[in-house]
Amino acid sequence: TRVLLTGGSGFIAAHTLDILLKRGHSVVTTVRTQQKADKIKSAYQSYAEKGQLGFSIVPDIAQEGAFDKAVVSDPPFEAVLHTASPFHFNVTDVKKDLLDPAIIGTTGILKSIKKSAPSVKQVVITSSFAAIVNPDKGFWPGHVYTEEDWNPITQEQAVENPMNGYRASKTFAEKAAWDFLEQEKPNFTVSTINPPMVFGPIIHNLDTLDNINTSNQRLVFAAQGKFKDEIPPTGVYLWVDVRDVALAHILAFEKPEAANKRFFTLAGYFSNKEIASLIKKNFPQYKDLPGDSTPGGDYPEGGKDGIYKFSNKQSIDVLGLKYKTLEESVVDSIKSFQGVG
Numbered sequence: 001t002r003v004l005l006t007g008g009s010g011f012i013a014a015h016t017l018d019i020l021l022k023r024g025h026s027v028v029t030t031v032r033t034q035q036k037a038d039k040i041k042s043a044y045q046s047y048a049e050k051g052q053l054g055f056s057i058v059p060d061i062a063q064e065g066a067f068d069k070a071v072v073s074d075p076p077f078e079a080v081l082h083t084a085s086p087f088h089f090n091v092t093d094v095k096k097d098l099l100d101p102a103i104i105g106t107t108g109i110l111k112s113i114k115k116s117a118p119s120v121k122q123v124v125i126t127s128s129f130a131a132i133v134n135p136d137k138g139f140w141p142g143h144v145y146t147e148e149d150w151n152p153i154t155q156e157q158a159v160e161n162p163m164n165g166y167r168a169s170k171t172f173a174e175k176a177a178w179d180f181l182e183q184e185k186p187n188f189t190v191s192t193i194n195p196p197m198v199f200g201p202i203i204h205n206l207d208t209l210d211n212i213n214t215s216n217q218r219l220v221f222a223a224q225g226k227f228k229d230e231i232p233p234t235g236v237y238l239w240v241d242v243r244d245v246a247l248a249h250i251l252a253f254e255k256p257e258a259a260n261k262r263f264f265t266l267a268g269y270f271s272n273k274e275i276a277s278l279i280k281k282n283f284p285q286y287k288d289l290p291g292d293s294t295p296g297g298d299y300p301e302g303g304k305d306g307i308y309k310f311s312n313k314q315s316i317d318v319l320g321l322k323y324k325t326l327e328e329s330v331v332d333s334i335k336s337f338q339g340v341g
């Protein structure tokens with residue numbers, strides 16, 4: 001299949017690109033600069049040489065019409081995977097830095113496809129558990145989160161702080177996509193991938209661990225000894241491996257039955273305490289890891305029973321995903337960090 005992948009320089013997108021190429025798909029990926037394109041190209045030289053990998057520069061997805069040129073190609077695209085969206089909390093202006101790129105990025109690419117790429121039959125969008133979770137309910141132990149749930153966050157709450165801003169950016173962007181489908185009745189289907197905290201090895205270009213992607217940050221901090229005296233609160237207790245999330249994006253367009261569905265892709269529960277103890281067990285060379293008596297980072301009272309439940313059944317039944325274990329994900333992540341200068 002001829003595929004357009006947005007944000008190819010990102011943590012999840014790098015794995016998506018890798019699997020796409022290895023499964024024989026022909027890919028153009030958007031990146032913000034030529035330098036980023038060159039870095040990816042040098043890692044996939046043989047694919048680029050045989051014309052299976054190309055690049056398109058889209059500096060800012062928040063600009064109206066940003067994707068107008070990128071969606072046009074010869075041979076034409078059949079599927080579009082939209083992953084590019086800001087995921088960090090280092091923002092001064094929530095609207096400009098988080099909401100606009102997420103929402104305008106999503107509606108913008110859908111408009112460009114409808115206008116200029118009639119051959120596109122499927123669009124897969126990276127949404128998030130952030131668009132599912134209801135943060136006001138806290139641990140909500142009686143509840144089972146599924147694809148039926150929506151974060152009820154409002155426009156007012158969205159701009160209160162960067163955490164709300166990120167969650168709102170994912171919620172509003174995904175809603176805008178489903179609204180577009182209903183109102184515009186385009187020639188394509190939409191599927192969304194809604195992962196919680198994504199861990200896993202980094203295969204994108206990274207000069208220093210100081211620039212680690214947001215969701216892997218806690219693994220880096222634990223390995224660096226920052227949890228030694230006190231483990232920070234876990235926050236979100238659900239996780240998934242990046243390779244499973246990446247594969248979900250591809251299965252979502254390869255399998256016709258995945259059309260027009262959300263996929264809550266997750267492996268299970270984790271706590272910061274479990275992560276630290278898995279690193280300690282597998283990497284005895286790291287000395288500054290917390291011990292059993294170190295405070296913080298644990299499940300709430302009642303353990304896992306004290307937290308919301310979840311169902312990943314749709315992702316298993318429809319996509320056929322088999323989820324990696326936390327130990328495998330943590331071990332492979334830490335090994336990948338050791339390769340960064």
Ligand code: NDP
Pocket residue numbers: 006007008009010011012013031032036058059060061062083084085086087101126127128129170194195196197198199213214215
């Ligand atoms: P990364 O930060 O590694 O990737 C984000 C990507 O989006 C990068 O390629 C980045 O480009 C691009 N991007 C951000 N803002 C813009 C912009 N204004 N214009 C053009 N490109 C932009 O994070 P992830 O790989 O983790 O995130 C990928 C997607 O997955 C996002 O949609 C995120 O919301 C979603 N997600 C991630 C989860 C996680 O735990 N990691 C969980 C749930 C959802 P550049 O690097 O050049 O800035």
